[in-house]
Amino acid sequence: MKQELKVDRDYVGEGIYRENILDHYKNVRNLGKIENADLEFHDLNPICGDEMTVSLNFDQDKVREVKVLPKGCAISTASASILSEELKGKNKKEIMKMKTEDIFKLLGIKLNSMRIKCALLPLSTVKKAICGVKNE
């Protein structure tokens, strides 16, 4: 997933730790792992070593159940939690169409280029699961 990284020289990241972010960080929704899930993928952010596991069950094409197991910062964890709520009921095509901006909208915050990768780790992990990328 390639994306344009722009550096805003005066942006300082003020106020990204809003209540909803901290709430999802401390109380992750759909936390855990589905046994024998239809799809599962584990990935990590090589820059920081943060880890992400997602498992998904489908009703035909639509997500019926999703679990996330994040191990990392508030941003990647909250993003996983919020995304897990959003995925239910979506079909694979709709998920594959989701973009960076959709994640920003869900989180309701603006991030600098160094932290965007944290926020996108959950979505990219879900997409890899759907594409059939396999963990070794």
Place this chain on the structure above:
Amino acid sequence: MKQEFESLNVEEIKKDFPIFNRKINSKDIIYLDNGATTQKPKQVINEIKKYYEEYNANIHRGIYKLSEESTLEYEKAHDVVGRFINAKENEIIFTKGTTESLNLLAYSLSLDLQEGDEILISKMEHHSNLVPWQQICKQKNLKLKYIEITEDGLLDLDDLKNKLNEKVKIVSIAHVSNVLGTISPIEEIEKIVHDNNSLLILDAAQSVPHMKVDVKKLNCDFLAFSGHKMLGPTGIGVLYGKKELLNRMKPFIYGGDMVREVTYSETRFNELPWKFEAGTPNIVGGIGLGKAIEYLEKIGIDNIENHEKELIKYAYNKLREIKDIEIYGPNENLRSGLISFNIKGIHGHDIATILDEENICVRASHHCAMPLHKMFNVLGSVRISFYLYNTKDDVDKLLLSLERAIKIFRK
């Protein structure tokens, strides 16, 4: 002006560093990531500008004055570096950085190793002193072994002795750990390693910029460090080696300037150090590094070391008071100018982001030492690392922001 330490006149020093004139959101920059790279004084910046504006030419090629000037300056930089670490003439090779220096050694030294030979490194190495050895061992069927570290974050010397045998040809370790700050007792280690007839390589990326390093006193066989971590430009680094060893070694990269005579079937290599500097080198980088070292010498490396010790002592004792903080590595007497820590329940990235709101620059990740962090059972840590332009005031600002981070995450 607050009471400062006595080793350095930081107020005056800071005037040499143009970056500290910059304000972001009308706030000063508090730079505490010197383990990653350092800021540059105007003496270095001006010389780089001067090179391009006044004497830019390739070295060892032209007969004309410009080339003579750039050749002399580039060669002189080798001498400046050599004097700084007490090397003999022609023992200083310029590379891209510590990483390239260590790769050069892994490649060139392994040419003489036999299947089954062993290489010994420690469990607290930076990836640059781990991955080259790991990969060369796979290619050549050599065995890579690791020296354990103690709970206090020190190199386990008993384990070093236990792991040595006649098959161990190379021991390569950090002089100062980039995560734990541990200063390893090289004079003691050197005797153990040389008694076993092994070569001793030091990754000195975190030591040479911060303390007096004398290669003859340490009696290491090779030593590697980077220019950009000691006020110099990026893309320039150093490999020191004992002359008799360098003479015996085969080059790592082949090409122009490293040859004496070439025919279609044979090549006779150039003398030291040029044998190891193929192609047009980073001329301006070398010259810039020379200027950086002259600047450090003017301030006095011992003064810098003392200044950092005072800062570390101050910061270490203040940080220790924070509830639920975990500081890695030895106590403040056995460490160099850096501290890595975690605060329970707050990820390093989140701490770094909150510090960034006050323009406080720190490193938050695995610091290119993933296996070491795994050993501590953490994903990463926050690291602060000092240099000559840091003050007690910087530490106080850091502490205030850490308190803010704790408040945000504990409410």
